[in-house]
Amino acid sequence: MPRITEARGQADGLVLRWDNGAESSFPWFWLRDHGQDPESLDPATLQRRVDTFALDEDISGKESKVLDEGRALAVTWLDDSGVESRYSADFLAAMSGFSSEEPGERPDLAPRLWSAARKLPAIEPVPHAEIGDGSAGLRRALQQLQRDGFVVVEGAPTDEASARALFGHFGYIRETIFGGLWSLSAELHDHEDTAYTTQYLEPHTDSTYCHDAPGLQCFLCQEFDGKGGESVLVDGFALAEELRAEQPEMFQVLSEVSVPGRYIEPGVHLRSEHPAIRIDDKGRLRQVSFNNYDRAPFLLEPARMKAFYRAYKDLHSRIVARDNWLTIPLGPGMALIFDNWRLLHGRLGYSGKRVFCGCYHNHEDYESALRTLA
Ligand SMILES: [Fe+2]
Incomplete structure (x- = not known):
């Protein structure tokens, strides 16, 4: 699976550059809704813990960091929630269409x-x-x-x-x-x-x-x-x-x-x-x-x-x-x-x-x- 080489925040979302040369875009709201950190997602059952409907539809990222040599991503938010959303590169790559489904799906x-x-x-x-x-x-x-x-x-x-x-x-x-x-x-x-x-x-x-x-x-x-x-x-x-x-x-x-x-x-x-x-x-x-x-x-x-x-x-x-x-x-x-x-x-x-x-x-x-x- 490809790794993330760069994360670039824009007004409407985050653009990721991948080591396969491709780029993919993720809306801020989608990213906040799909965090894989334990505050956002139950690690055992993979049930959503984010209250999707309580999120501000104009939510925007504050800072994004590429971690673990491109295998993971972290995003913090401008909404003072203090949440740091985490994502695996495999998951984001799958969602970008580099593989047909989320791993194991x-x-x-x-x-x-x-x-x-x-x-x-x-x-x-x-x-x-x-x-x-x-x-x-x-x-x-x-x-x-x-x-x-x-x-x-x-x-x-x-x-x-x-x-x-x-x-x-x-x-x-x-x-x-x-x-x-x-x-x-x-x-x-x-x-x-x-x-x-x-x-x-x-x-x-x-x-x-x-x-x-x-x-x-x-x-x-x-x-x-x-x-x-x-x-x-x-x-x-x-x-x-x-x-x-x-x-x-x-x-x-x-x-x-x-x-x-x-x-x-x-x-x-x-x-x-x-x-x-x-x-x-x-x-x-x-x-x-x-x-x-x-x-x-x-x-x-x-x-x-x-x-x-x-x-x-x-x-x-x-x-x-x-x-x-x-x-x-x-x-x-x-x-x-x-x-x-x-x-x-x-x-x-x-x-x-x-x-x-x-x-x-x-x-x-x-x-x-x-x-x-x-
Ligand atoms: Fe039959």
Whole structure:
């Protein structure tokens, strides 16, 4: 990270010169609001202690000093508060756009996108015995999840208590209409959903009908005596990036049009809407939502509707292209954990008896596990 070489106070703020040759400007009010000294910011929780709304909007700095060979900055104020605000150069550099985020703020800095055009990832199962709180195995599993969007665990006990314990390492188990830890088998008729059949399931993301779709989805194969039923994974982020490069107008349509999803069974009627491709204000991919089974009706004006269907079909053709699939046969004792905001998942049709259990985690809890392990 660059260091500060000079701080120059001006009427409206402070200009910093950096050893990478760049300059950046910070308004006085912003600087007073963002002090990192203990009077301004709780050092443990990083919660703001500054009363933003009590500050004079015309507050101005009195003196600024570059400290620690450009690694830090101190500012005093003309308001007689006696406060000396402190800042690390790393923080100010990040805020200047030299890195995309405040240090540690965004854990998924380097996902390795995969597809037929790039390269499909190797499946490197992590042994169940190596996974425990704070263990090297858990760290490896989380790193694989962040990098490839999924991880396989092998040698897991197949009872429910052990499944709960395993999945609990990745976040707390989320309660949904399917329960916390749910069971999945064609023999069960708990829910009238395509997942509870033996037929081929086209790759999709789960819970397009939730305002906050689960971030991680976990499966554990408890029993399988039959043929077929391989799990299929597709990297939605890779396909979205390929669409953005090859068909930018289609990418734009899919990032703008909200697609409603719904789930209906006796006593339940869930509904939400998301663009198929959600990007943040910097254009970075945040979430892919695609489930044609659960799509609810919506109508746009004719030209826009046509553009949507064309783009949606293009994305679909990439999703069902088998070259883009990673196919994983899951046998008893194998668990699959994947990012439901990034990957789509499906299943090949099967015959015989297949019993799975699984659960969901929130994306922020998964991200929290990544940050705290980092
Ligand atoms: Fe699913």
